[in-house]
Amino acid sequence: MKFSFSDQQKLTTSGFTLIEMVTVIGIFVVVTGIILANLPSFRSSSALDLVAQEVATQVRGAQVYAMSTVVSDTTGNVFGYLLQIPPTGTPGSKDFKLCACTTINSYDLCRNSCRNLSSASPESADAKYIESYHLGGKVEFGAGEVNLYFKRPMGSLYCGPGGCDSSFPIKVTDRVNSRWIVVGSSGSISITNRPPEIPIQ
Numbered sequence: 001m002k003f004s005f006s007d008q009q010k011l012t013t014s015g016f017t018l019i020e021m022v023t024v025i026g027i028f029v030v031v032t033g034i035i036l037a038n039l040p041s042f043r044s045s046s047a048l049d050l051v052a053q054e055v056a057t058q059v060r061g062a063q064v065y066a067m068s069t070v071v072s073d074t075t076g077n078v079f080g081y082l083l084q085i086p087p088t089g090t091p092g093s094k095d096f097k098l099c100a101c102t103t104i105n106s107y108d109l110c111r112n113s114c115r116n117l118s119s120a121s122p123e124s125a126d127a128k129y130i131e132s133y134h135l136g137g138k139v140e141f142g143a144g145e146v147n148l149y150f151k152r153p154m155g156s157l158y159c160g161p162g163g164c165d166s167s168f169p170i171k172v173t174d175r176v177n178s179r180w181i182v183v184g185s186s187g188s189i190s191i192t193n194r195p196p197e198i199p200i201q
Contacts, residue, residue: 066150
């Protein structure tokens with residue numbers, strides 16, 4: 001079989017040109033730069049979502065405490081469980097706690113007593129310290145004090161004689177992005193990245 005000079009020339013000239021290779025590398029560099037530029041905000045958003053899920057889980061846990069008949073300290077002298085979230089900017093504002101309320105239908109007494117309770121001082125006349133939780137990293141609560149009182153035995157929200165708002169928003173923020181855990185008076189819990197159209201507690 002014979003090859004002509006023109007056939008050999010065709011075989012040696014096939015492949016990518018320098019311009020094509022530079023163009024592909026340039027596109028790759030631009031796409032990589034865009035991905036790397038957005039990576040920190042993606043990580044921050046993911047961490048915030050995880051914290052919001054954890055707070056929502058603890059809210060649900062407080063409700064379950066109030067509905068449970070097998071948890072210790074759910075005898076006749078415990079009338080509800082209070083999840084207390086401190087206001088932003090106060091000492092321990094990244095810590096929130098769960099207290100058992102021991103005075104019947106006394107929302108204010110339990111709320112005031114729970115503020116001063118800790119593992120070192122776990123009991124008062126109106127409340128008992130159960131446990132506390134800590135927000136990790138740069139995430140913090142972004143609103144005023146929130147108190148969620150779940151009344152035994154049904155786990156319904158109790159807010160004192162004046163009744164409850166339709167929902168209670170809890171804001172968590174890393175000072176760049178924010179999430180709101182919205183607790184409905186019916187017991188529903190949802191997470192949103194937009195401010196709810198109700199006053200922040």
